[in-house]
Amino acid sequence: MSEPHRFDHPALQSLDGFRVAIDPSAERADIVLDRPPYNVVSMAARDQLRLVFEALDADARVRVIVLSGAGAHFSSGGDIKGFLEASPEHVSKLAWNVAAPARCEKPVIAMNRGYCFGVGFELSLACDFRLASETTLYSLPEQKLGQIPGSGGSARLQKIVGVTRTKDIVMRSKRISGSQALDWGIATECHPDDALEAAVAALVDELRSFSPLAQRTAKKLLNDSDDALLSTAIELEGLNYSRLRMSDDFREGVEAFHAKRRPTFKGV
Incomplete structure (x- = not known):
């Protein structure tokens, strides 16, 4: 409540x-x-x-x-x-x-x-x-x-x-x-x-239901690249993608996908 x-x-x-x-x-x-x-x-x-x-x-x-x-x-x-x-x-x-x-x-x-x-x-x-x-x-x-x-x-x-x-x-x-x-x-x-x-x-x-870390990253990326050149926006997207690949949430998401279960994201 x-x-x-x-x-x-x-x-x-x-x-x-x-x-x-x-x-x-x-x-x-x-x-x-x-x-x-x-x-x-x-x-x-x-x-x-x-x-x-x-x-x-x-x-x-x-x-x-x-x-x-x-x-x-x-x-x-x-x-x-x-x-x-x-x-x-x-x-x-x-x-x-x-x-x-x-x-x-x-x-x-x-x-x-x-x-x-x-x-x-x-x-x-x-x-x-x-x-x-x-x-x-x-x-x-x-x-x-x-x-x-x-x-x-x-x-x-x-x-x-x-x-x-x-x-x-x-x-x-x-x-x-x-x-x-x-x-x-x-x-x-x-x-x-x-x-x-x-x-x-x-x-x-x-x-x-989504990863707090992935949500924060997506929001900031989209806001920051809104007025950027396409090549710059793609570069920023790739850098953020690479950073999220090292996160615990991404590992949990992949493991949950293969195990056919709901992921438990912790935002790290």
Whole structure:
């Protein structure tokens, strides 16, 4: 069963608009945006979310992290007033904080439903998997404020869907449904709303069945080689493959395959 989690870090003694729970039996941590009704993400929450991802990354009880929103919506975006009040130095760190799911070595799943706007969309794009509900609407609406996405949204989106579709979404503040996001490769899966939690739980269990070492290696390799030349990416893949060949997990995987049994991976 999931239990509310408290952190030792002084800056995390009072979480601003979100909560964290850990279920050791499922090796799962849940970060739930929880500021009804639309789960607006404050400037302070961005700093705290980065620290939380770093803490959960170091927590041996956690294999997979799930980022979600309480209620009918993931998040309608950031605290608009906060942008005018924040210092230039603080604003310069926004993209670094929002990229915390990507830097985290463990798999991170975004569970999206309802509004997934602005920084809510940017946080989801920084995750490894985006499981959407049929109620999901993705949007980067900053043009309506005379602004552009500032935390990696347009850059990450362009990597996924290309410049033509990214211009369509960003320059028109266009809303993309969960089913369309699946067609365009933005969402990993799209499910009826009442089936979303079960789909996320199934993915958590699937990811737990693999070697933690191989998962960390695959995530870092894919992130690091995303903008590399093909020859460089192949070279990096080969180097990481060679390193994993020496791991206990790989030996266990091979032995389990030949013995026709389930492997027991230990992450070494």
